[in-house]
Amino acid sequence: MKRLAAVVALLGLATATAACSGGATNKSGSGGGGGLFTTIDVNRPGLEPSAPANPYNPKGNSFLGYNAMKLAWVKNDLTDPNKFYPGIAASWDIAPDNSSVTIHLQPNGKWSDGKPVTAEDVKLSIGIAYTQGSTAFAITPGAAGAAADVQVVDDHTVKVTQDMTNPSMKFARGVLDTFVAPAHVWNSVLPADFWDKLKASRATGADAEKAREEITALGEKIIAFAPPKDTSAGPFTLERVNPSEALLVKNKNFFNAANVAPDQVKFLNYTGNEQIWNYLIGGKLDHAGFTAAPTNVMDRIKQAPGAQTIKGFSPVSVGLAFNQSKKPYDNVHVRKGLAYLIDRDQVTKVASPEGGTAAVTTSGIHQKPAQEWLGAELSALEPYKHDVAKAETEFKAAGLQKKDGKWALADGSPWKFSMHAPAGFSDWISAQENIKSQLATAGVDAEVVTTADYPLYLEELAAGKYDAGFWLLALGPAPYDIYQRLFGASNGWTNVAGKIAHAAPGKGGNWMGGPEEIDVAGVGKVNPGELTGKLNASTAEQAKPIMVELAKAANENLPLIQLWDYVNTQFVNTSRFTGWPEAEADVLRLPAGVWMQLGMVKKKQ
Amino acid sequence: MTVIARRLAGHLARGIVMVLVVATISFFIIRNIPGDPIAARYQKLIEGGASPEAAERATAVMYGFLPKGTLWQQYLDYMSGLFHFDLGISVTNPGTPVTEVLAGAAKWTVLPVLFGTLLSFLVGVILGVYAAVKRTGKLGDVLAVSGSLLHGVPQYVLALLMGAIFTTLLPILPSDGTADILYEPGFNAGYIGSLVEHATLPVVTYALASYGGWILAMKSSVVTVLGDDFILAAELRGMKRSVIFRYIARNAILPLFTILALSLGLLFGGSIFIERIFNYPGLGFLLIDSITNRDYALMGGAFLLITVAIVVANILADLFYSVIDPRVRSTEEVS
Numbered sequence: 001m002k003r004l005a006a007v008v009a010l011l012g013l014a015t016a017t018a019a020c021s022g023g024a025t026n027k028s029g030s031g032g033g034g035g036l037f038t039t040i041d042v043n044r045p046g047l048e049p050s051a052p053a054n055p056y057n058p059k060g061n062s063f064l065g066y067n068a069m070k071l072a073w074v075k076n077d078l079t080d081p082n083k084f085y086p087g088i089a090a091s092w093d094i095a096p097d098n099s100s101v102t103i104h105l106q107p108n109g110k111w112s113d114g115k116p117v118t119a120e121d122v123k124l125s126i127g128i129a130y131t132q133g134s135t136a137f138a139i140t141p142g143a144a145g146a147a148a149d150v151q152v153v154d155d156h157t158v159k160v161t162q163d164m165t166n167p168s169m170k171f172a173r174g175v176l177d178t179f180v181a182p183a184h185v186w187n188s189v190l191p192a193d194f195w196d197k198l199k200a201s202r203a204t205g206a207d208a209e210k211a212r213e214e215i216t217a218l219g220e221k222i223i224a225f226a227p228p229k230d231t232s233a234g235p236f237t238l239e240r241v242n243p244s245e246a247l248l249v250k251n252k253n254f255f256n257a258a259n260v261a262p263d264q265v266k267f268l269n270y271t272g273n274e275q276i277w278n279y280l281i282g283g284k285l286d287h288a289g290f291t292a293a294p295t296n297v298m299d300r301i302k303q304a305p306g307a308q309t310i311k312g313f314s315p316v317s318v319g320l321a322f323n324q325s326k327k328p329y330d331n332v333h334v335r336k337g338l339a340y341l342i343d344r345d346q347v348t349k350v351a352s353p354e355g356g357t358a359a360v361t362t363s364g365i366h367q368k369p370a371q372e373w374l375g376a377e378l379s380a381l382e383p384y385k386h387d388v389a390k391a392e393t394e395f396k397a398a399g400l401q402k403k404d405g406k407w408a409l410a411d412g413s414p415w416k417f418s419m420h421a422p423a424g425f426s427d428w429i430s431a432q433e434n435i436k437s438q439l440a441t442a443g444v445d446a447e448v449v450t451t452a453d454y455p456l457y458l459e460e461l462a463a464g465k466y467d468a469g470f471w472l473l474a475l476g477p478a479p480y481d482i483y484q485r486l487f488g489a490s491n492g493w494t495n496v497a498g499k500i501a502h503a504a505p506g507k508g509g510n511w512m513g514g515p516e517e518i519d520v521a522g523v524g525k526v527n528p529g530e531l532t533g534k535l536n537a538s539t540a541e542q543a544k545p546i547m548v549e550l551a552k553a554a555n556e557n558l559p560l561i562q563l564w565d566y567v568n569t570q571f572v573n574t575s576r577f578t579g580w581p582e583a584e585a586d587v588l589r590l591p592a593g594v595w596m597q598l599g600m601v602k603k604k605q
Numbered sequence: 606m607t608v609i610a611r612r613l614a615g616h617l618a619r620g621i622v623m624v625l626v627v628a629t630i631s632f633f634i635i636r637n638i639p640g641d642p643i644a645a646r647y648q649k650l651i652e653g654g655a656s657p658e659a660a661e662r663a664t665a666v667m668y669g670f671l672p673k674g675t676l677w678q679q680y681l682d683y684m685s686g687l688f689h690f691d692l693g694i695s696v697t698n699p700g701t702p703v704t705e706v707l708a709g710a711a712k713w714t715v716l717p718v719l720f721g722t723l724l725s726f727l728v729g730v731i732l733g734v735y736a737a738v739k740r741t742g743k744l745g746d747v748l749a750v751s752g753s754l755l756h757g758v759p760q761y762v763l764a765l766l767m768g769a770i771f772t773t774l775l776p777i778l779p780s781d782g783t784a785d786i787l788y789e790p791g792f793n794a795g796y797i798g799s800l801v802e803h804a805t806l807p808v809v810t811y812a813l814a815s816y817g818g819w820i821l822a823m824k825s826s827v828v829t830v831l832g833d834d835f836i837l838a839a840e841l842r843g844m845k846r847s848v849i850f851r852y853i854a855r856n857a858i859l860p861l862f863t864i865l866a867l868s869l870g871l872l873f874g875g876s877i878f879i880e881r882i883f884n885y886p887g888l889g890f891l892l893i894d895s896i897t898n899r900d901y902a903l904m905g906g907a908f909l910l911i912t913v914a915i916v917v918a919n920i921l922a923d924l925f926y927s928v929i930d931p932r933v934r935s936t937e938e939v940s
Contacts, residue, residue, distance in 0.1 A: 036787075046886070046894060048698050050709045059698045224700030240790065243713055243886040244782030244803075266786060271894060275884050278780065455640030455899050458648060462641075472648065 034250070035576060035603040037262035039592055040270055040279065042289035047269040049241045052226035055179045056132055056219075061241050065593025066248055066265055067232035071103060071122070072176035073594050075586040076313060076568075078369040079540065081478040082172045085587065085598060088117060088180045088233060094172045099164055101175045105156040110253040111182050112230070112237045119152040124183040126150050126160070127190050130198060131219035136160070136174025139201050139212050142497025144168040144536050147175065166498040167537050170478050182231045189222050235260040235597050244269045259599040261577070272424075280304060280571055287592040288571040290314065290355070292427050298354050306575030309354070312588035314568035315476035317359060317366050318428070319560035320419065320435070321490075322468050325505040325513035328398060328409060329467060335558040336384070337394035338417070341442045342435055343386040348564040351431035356564035364486045364554035365547070366474040366565045373479070373547040381555040388442055406443045417446040420466040422457035428470045431563065462490070464511045471560055479543045480535040483528070483550050486559055492516070493529025500533040512560075518553045528553045578604050609924060616920040625684075627912040628905070632683055635904050636676060642696060642899035683905065692909065693902035697894065703906040706891070711873065711910075713783055714880070714887030717804050718872045721811030726865055728812070729819020734854050736820060737827030748820060756817025760810070761878035767810045768882060778806050781884030807883045811876055815868070822864065826857040859930055863922050870918025874911045 041063060054060035055068035062068035072084035072092065082094060088109060093102040109117035126147075129137040138146045145168025149161040162171045191197070194215075201211035230238035235257065236248035246267040250260060268284070270276050276291045283304040293301065301307055320342075322329040329335060339362070348358040361383045363370050370378050395402075399410035409415045417439060421428040429450060436446040449466075451457040461469045473485040487493055492503045492510035505513030517525045531546050531553075538546065568588055572580045579602040580595075581587050587595055595601050647664045674682070686693060692703035729752075736748035755763075772780035779785075783803050788796040830836065830853050839849050877889035888907060895903035 046697075048701070048706070048709070050701055050705050051698060052700075054700075057700055059701070220700070240786060242782075242784055242786055242790070243709070244784070244884065245786035247786040264787075269782070269884065269886060271881075271884075271886075271890065275781070282780070453640065453645075453897055454648065455642050455645035455897075458644040459639055459641045462644070 034261040034263045036264045036266060037286050037577065037592070037596075037601070038266045038268065039285055039287045040268050040276060040289075041591075042276070042291060045271050047241060047243060047246055047267065049243055052224075053230035053238045054223070054225055054227065055181065056128065056225075057223045061230075061238050061246060063236075063238075063246070063248065063265075063267060063591070063593065065234065065591030065597065066236040067230055067234045067238050067251075069180050069232070069234045070176070071178050071180060073587075073590050074173060074177055076315075076589045077477050077586060078313060079372045079477050081170050081476075081481075083586070084173075084176050085590070085594065087176075087594075087597075088122070089176065092172070092176060097164075098162060098167060098169060098171050100159055100161045101172045102153070102157065102159045103176070105158075106255045107156065108255040109233055110255065111184075112232045112251045112253050113182075114253055115182070115184060116155075117180070117233050118155050118183070119158045121180055121183045122158045123150060123152055124186060124190065125178060125180045126158075127194055127198075128181060128186070128222055129178050131215055131222055133219070134174065134178065135168075136162075136171055137178070139198070139215050140497075141202070141204065141208075142166055144495070144498060145171045145174055147171075168480075169536070169538065169540075169543075170480075173478075180233065182233070185227050185231050186225070189225050190218065194218075235593060236265055239264075254597075256597055256599070260596045261579075261602045262596065265593070277301065280307065283307065283573060283575065285571065286573050286577050289589075289591070290566075290568050290570065292352070292355050294426055294430075295353055301571065304573070306573040308572050308574055308580075310570045310572060310580060310583055310585075310588060312568045312570070312584045313366075313368050314566040314589070315366055315369070315474060315482075316472055316566040317474040317562055318356075318470055318564060318566070319359075319362070319473050319562045320468055321471035321512060321560035322558075323464055323466055323511060323513060324515075324559070325464055325511075326467055328400065328415065330513070331398040332557060333394045333398035334400065335561070337391040337398065337400075338439070338444070339384040339558060339561045340387045340391035340394065341439055341444065342561060342563075343438060344561075344563055346438065347431050347434050350434045351427045352564055352566075354567070355427070355569055356566050358564050359562040362555055362558060362560065362562040363551040364473060364562070365482055365551060366476060368565070369474075369476050369482075370551070373544060374551055377548045377551070381551060384561070391442060402443060406445060415445065417444055418449055418467040419446065420449045420451055420457065420461070420469040422454040423450045423452055425454070425470075431470070462509055462511050464506055464513070470563075473560065473562070474565070478535075479538065479547055480532060483532040483535060483547075486554055487514075487528035487532045487550065491529070491559060493532065495533050495536070498533070498536070500530045502527075502529055514557065514559045518557045520549065520552045520556055523549055523552060526550075526553055574604070576604055577601050609927065612927070613920070613924060616923060620916040620920055623916055624909070624912055628684070628687060628909055629680075631905060631908045631912075632680055633676075635901050635908075636679065638896075638899065640899050646898070687909075692906040695895075695900055695903045697898045697900045697903065703902045706903060707888070707906050707910055710886060710888045710891040713885060714876070714889065715872055717808045717885070717887070718811055718876055719869070720804075721808045722815060722865075722868050722872070724808070725812040725814075725816040726819055726861075726868075729816045730823045730854075730858060730861065733820040733823025734827050734850070734857070736824040737831065737857075738850070738853075740824070740828065749824060752817040752820035752824070754817065755813055756821060758814075758817075759878075760814045760876065761882060763814050764806075764810045764879050764882040767806055767813075771806060779803050780806075783885060803885075807876075807879050807885050810879050810883075814879075818864075819861070822861055823857060826860055827853055830857045859926070862926060862929065866918045866922030866925070867915065870915035871911070873914040 048059040051057055051059040051061055053062050055062035070087045071089040072087045075083040075085060077083045088105060089103045090106045091104045105117060111117060126137055130139055135145055136147050144166045146163050147160050148163035151159045153159055160175045197211045197214055201208055201215055232251055235251055235254045237251045239247040239249045248265040250263050268279060273291055276288055277293055277297045279285045280288060280301040281304055283306060322335055324330045344358040348356050360367055361381045363381055365373060395407055401408045401412060407415055419432045421432050432448040436448050439446040451460060460466060475481045475485055489509045491512040491514045494501050502516050503510045517527050519525050526549055528550055531550055535543050535546055570588055579600050581600060592601060643664050695701055695703050695706050698706050732748050736745050739745035768780055771778040779802060784796060784799040788799050790796055836852060839852055873888055877893055880887045880890045892907045895907060
């Protein structure tokens, strides 16, 4: 009995402590001053207390826009990849031919320890970027849009010049989208002869190869680097982390500190969407970036006091991609027939009612920028509206036979259309189940096969094991990024040092297995991979006609059926903070820390 | 050399061989799990709205932390590292040694699960004795039914139920996390209170989930002991009920120690459902995460930790058994 009494007493003690400390948590929750802002980092699940405050470490306790700063913040523009908000840089001059970017630092920029942010910090950060596989600061010989020279003009000015042998329109983006670390804390991570090594790495031969290996090896050392204390030039600095939460406090030395409202920021840990949904349903988060949620969950989230969503452009679409190495998907009429049988509005309504809008056609481009790039040509594209009669015509043109209301292959053998999706991707699985039932109604036997997880899905997709699977595309705003998902490595084309090469289906990552040349009505034969490669160095005006040709090629050849265009849905709560960005604002895809830097997000009075 | 020392030496030798064999088998199984962790991470970032260059940058660095060389070379590196207590570098936590990641997560699993196991063991054993002694009465029935019910309910159902009751219907406990970050970690009332507050639901759920097993096992063991001659002899000699009760408990508990030792060994596997539902980031959480991300080094480290813990627990159980059961000890001494 004594033991039982002891156990009961222990449980009682736990409950009593819980009751007392519960109050303390709520009291602290007010934060004082500008308030406590609670959020999650949607791009980085899982907090790791043992990880350093290091922006280069994928698990590092550096939170983008809060205590990790970039030279500038990329705007969410429909078509222009080179539009930015100020960050460590107050302004920048981009040469008309994109050959250089001159960066002017914030005149009052300071680190949290009071030391000024200087051009030497930027130069060291560029050196670090070379070790991390950056686009503008690449050590791969002949890489597109790589910098040729970095010059410190004065304490607050740095000029970066592009190597014009293989230029890229995104050079300025590659430069300005760079983390900045304090040189007085980080200078030990690069050896004294680093810049000589970098120069040597640009040549050819064994010495250059050795230099490149040494620079790459430095990358691992930099990722593991643990500064003794977080030194931030952002609006916040890291205070402490435990496995479930991270606490940041306001950096009084931030150049725009007067405009930053919250005194503290708390990041919550999560590993899956369910935890984010629970936080949102409980009204715990002031902000969460885009998180896919089924309709019933979304309804519960909206019922939380103060819950609101802000929607904007997200340059991503999803499509049902075919493996054209497999019969009958090598026949364009089969692909077109399937496109006519799928009602995309219905699919989107079922699978992603809040996070997507049904694609108006298959162009390879998200609907919003498609209007900008294609103009009147967009309406000339075949919309593939739901039309059973047209589907039958296409299937007959492909030689398929209809027996007892079911479509069979040309030789009379049964045809089963197999779609794959990774387990856990509830929106993709719902979409495929809906497509399956739509196809069944029209006499096409279809099945949905769930793969154990995403890594396995991608490996098997790339190995050409599936008939069809979902594939992300239209990754704007840069034209090259948009079409490299359709006419890039997955379809056989590789771009090495500006030279385009094509691998046969089933080789070199070519799982889509499309033809190397496509006959496009009104245009003639085009090589879509080569056209895509040209986009890398084209100005917006030069890119437009190429985009039209590629859109037509995608529309006529249908390597995939574009299903829905994603919508960037941001979750905010107005109970504690106001001053959120407007719908469709070009800051929406940036972290809320950047919104605060720009003077948005104020404590509710 | 004493009998116990000889036994210990034998157990240690067998244990080391077992750990090495398990490490070898798990190494080859893990390395043959299909899936590309880096491609998956890239696509996840893209879907989350990251730009292609940001996604490329975030994933490119991961390549440096993937195991290099042929599978055979990787195996040799792994085994050589093992002898230096180096389990490699995690891909999902690049730059951080696996031992550090495991140690960080272990404390959030071992203490709550240990506490939950011991709590359920104590309560289950005591009530199991009562359930057996009073098996013809109402109390015995109630205890037996409660044990069967809780033994039959899956852990995740109990966790969801506890969460719904104490965080939604009667919101007196936090639904997730380990401690409120607003409290300065250290030996202060606020922080310790927050730790206890956050651990209460996982611990109590774990205790409830395993309580049923203990009470049923103890009841069955006591019922067997009750039929033994020495109990009848004690009763005939007119011994006090408390003394007889002690005789029963001490003899009936012996088989349960083996199960307890194995349960303690499995502590390091964490409690995946409970940790997941209460967002309590311990070893179970880490193990699932490492499998999803194909973090070979972390997976290997987690499996190895579980193996070592079970082997050690078995050795301790065996040694402990010979200490607490004089019959085992005397048999060894005779042989």
